[in-house]
Amino acid sequence: MGHLWQLISTLLAAVPTVAHATPEPATSGEARELFIQICYLAASVLFILGLRGLTAPDKARRGMQLAAAGMLVAVIGTFLDFRIVSFVWIILGLILGSGIGAAISIWMPMTAIPQRTAISHAFGALAATLVGISHYDYITNVLQEPIGHIEMAALGFEVMFGALTITGSLMAFGKLQELLPSAPITYEYQNEMNISLFIVAVLMFIFLIFAPSDWAIHHVVFYLMVLVGLAVGVLIVVPIGGADMPVVISLLNSYAGLASSATGFALGNNVLIIAGALDGASGFLLSVLMSKAMNRSFSNVLFGAFGGSVAAASSTSTSGLTVKSVSVEDAATQLAYARNVIIVPGYGMAVAQAQHQVRELAEQIEKRGGEVKFAIHPVAGRMPGHMNVLLAEANVPYDKLFDMDEINGEFSRADVALVIGANDVVNPAARTDPASPIYGMPILNADQAANVIVLKRSMNPGFAGIENALFYDPKCSLLFGDAKASLTKLVQEVKRA
Amino acid sequence: MTALADLCLLAVEDNTSLTTAFLRLYVFVLAGFVGFQIITKVPALLHTPLMSATNAISGISLVGSIVAAGAQFSTFSTFLGFVAVTAATINVVGGFMITDRMLKMFKRQERK
Structure with a gap:
């Protein structure tokens, strides 16, 4: 990153000379255009190669450097654009943006990555929307030319999707940062209202494409559509609960990409179309994976307002059953003499900031000859893959982290499954109880281990508000208390055992 | 659907812009496919x-x-x-x- 930074600064220093170059003859203009297009082509290739790097952890960093180089090449090419007459605002924006971006990425704690991602979707969409508005203003106010139907379709799509992604992402940010209540906010006729508002926006969009070029009306409708887009963004995210955020973030990621792509359509710029399509495909794929991991359909996430009425319907009765609690010493003895231990971390572990204690415990067990693996459910964190990042930060080697599909067959051979701050992802009701709201959701088979130890703050049900029969299983014992404190004690006891 | 058909008809008036629009659509669709292929492997x-x-x-x-x-x-x-x-x-x-x-x-x- 350091080299890149130097490159950018040298580049910026060189810029004014480019800007004040004498007007060139036509052939030189063509050469310049050719150079710009080659830059864009190179950038597109570098982006794709960069993303391919992410298919293997040891190639990932190098891949991302390629992608960053691609971005630099694209920016260099754009600097030569003959339409640019002044670099003042460009450079100010670049400096300001770099400062803020660098500050955020240096000081943002890893637990807050979902929030950062949500807010960056808002920034990305904001940029796309503003470019769209500025382009619209240029054509209608400066050139005063009629907008072609196709161009208007691209512009309309860009600003409408952009606008709803801005506010939608800000709402998601607010919920993740707990500035807004993370529970769904619902009211009567909510879905009907949202859908009608969306239809209004689409009607305006169609009007804009086919309307005669009466600018006064056209302008009013255009800016109204932006406002309606902003409102739709707020209204569609507000009724979605905190537990569904992995799907929402992925979907907004996809929207931000599509808005970028639409910008490319409107400006006739292929690198924008390509980069936006890559982002759109990635976000879409991740949201499908996340929905599958929660056994929910898209429409159910978007219109379901999880948690309200459904939770009461479960038939899993736990009245009359008792849970078995265990002392730290006994739990430590079990862990110390276990051959195979599978740790199931949940978001509760991250909330308690206990990642480092978990790693220490794993090291102690391994020192005594046991084998420790981590079982990561796809929705264990607040965004796709979040739990892996949190454990990697605590120096857990990534070859100990296993996906649900990789590890589910191994629970039956495990001596102990240690569940830390996870609940719904190990709830057997998902397999056995058709009345349960999480029925059909793929879960980690922690209940198949010979012994299960659950670290839990209290007997409160999890995010979805569903009772967990696993806790009442005779081979399951519960260690109550703050995860961090319990783990610290466990580490000491295992050392002593 | 009719709106889409209308859009296509209206666009035909300007043949070159339709061709370019389709070229861009090709780029979008193909890039999307490449993205899909790579990202399923991540x-x-x-x-x-x-x-x-x-x-x-x-x-x-x-x-x-x-x-x-x-x-x-x-x-x-x-x-x-x-x-x-x-x-x-x-x-x-x-x-x-x-x-x-x-x-x-x-x-x-x-x-x-």
Whole structure:
């Protein structure tokens, strides 16, 4: 990153000379255009190669450097654009943006990555929307030319999707940062209202494409559509609960990409179309994976307002059953003499900031000859893959982290499954109880281990508000208390055992 | 659907713009396919870095923002361009830096 930074600064220093170059003859203009297009082509290739790097952890960093180089090449090419007459605002924006971006990425704690991602979707969409508005203003106010139907379709799509992604992402940010209540906010006729508002926006969009070029009306409708887009963004995210955020973030990621792509359509710029399509495909794929991991359909996430009425319907009765609690010493003895231990971390572990204690415990067990693996459910964190990042930060080697599909067959051979701050992802009701709201959701088979130890703050049900029969299983014992404190004690006891 | 058909009919009036629009659509669809193929191969382990990486890459709208900020079409569009450059740069610089910071943390176990 350091080299890149130097490159950018040298580049910026060189810029004014480019800007004040004498007007060139036509052939030189063509050469310049050719150079710009080659830059864009190179950038597109570098982006794709960069993303391919992410298919293997040891190639990932190098891949991302390629992608960053691609971005630099694209920016260099754009600097030569003959339409640019002044670099003042460009450079100010670049400096300001770099400062803020660098500050955020240096000081943002890893637990807050979902929030950062949500807010960056808002920034990305904001940029796309503003470019769209500025382009619209240029054509209608400066050139005063009629907008072609196709161009208007691209512009309309860009600003409408952009606008709803801005506010939608800000709402998601607010919920993740707990500035807004993370529970769904619902009211009567909510879905009907949202859908009608969306239809209004689409009607305006169609009007804009086919309307005669009466600018006064056209302008009013255009800016109204932006406002309606902003409102739709707020209204569609507000009724979605905190537990569904992995799907929402992925979907907004996809929207931000599509808005970028639409910008490319409107400006006739292929690198924008390509980069936006890559982002759109990635976000879409991740949201499908996340929905599958929660056994929910898209429409159910978007219109379901999880948690309200459904939770009461479960038939899993736990009245009359008792849970078995265990002392730290006994739990430590079990862990110390276990051959195979599978740790199931949940978001509760991250909330308690206990990642480092978990790693220490794993090291102690391994020192005594046991084998420790981590079982990561796809929705264990607040965004796709979040739990892996949190454990990697605590120096857990990534070859100990296993996906649900990789590890589910191994629970039956495990001596102990240690569940830390996870609940719904190990709830057997998902397999056995058709009345349960999480029925059909793929879960980690922690209940198949010979012994299960659950670290839990209290007997409160999890995010979805569903009772967990696993806790009442005779081979399951519960260690109550703050995860961090319990783990610290466990580490000491295992050392002593 | 009828609206879409109308759109196509109206677009035919201007044949060249329809051709270019279709070329762009080709680019979009093919890039989407490439993206799909690659991203299905990204392990769940790296899904968070993947999202911040694609986010940084879609900061490519910086390219459009730069032209809007520098072309001086009008004060209004220069201002919008400036804000857009700032927002897109936050994503590009922040996105690549934080992706790198995350990827740096992923280590294999040292074999003794």
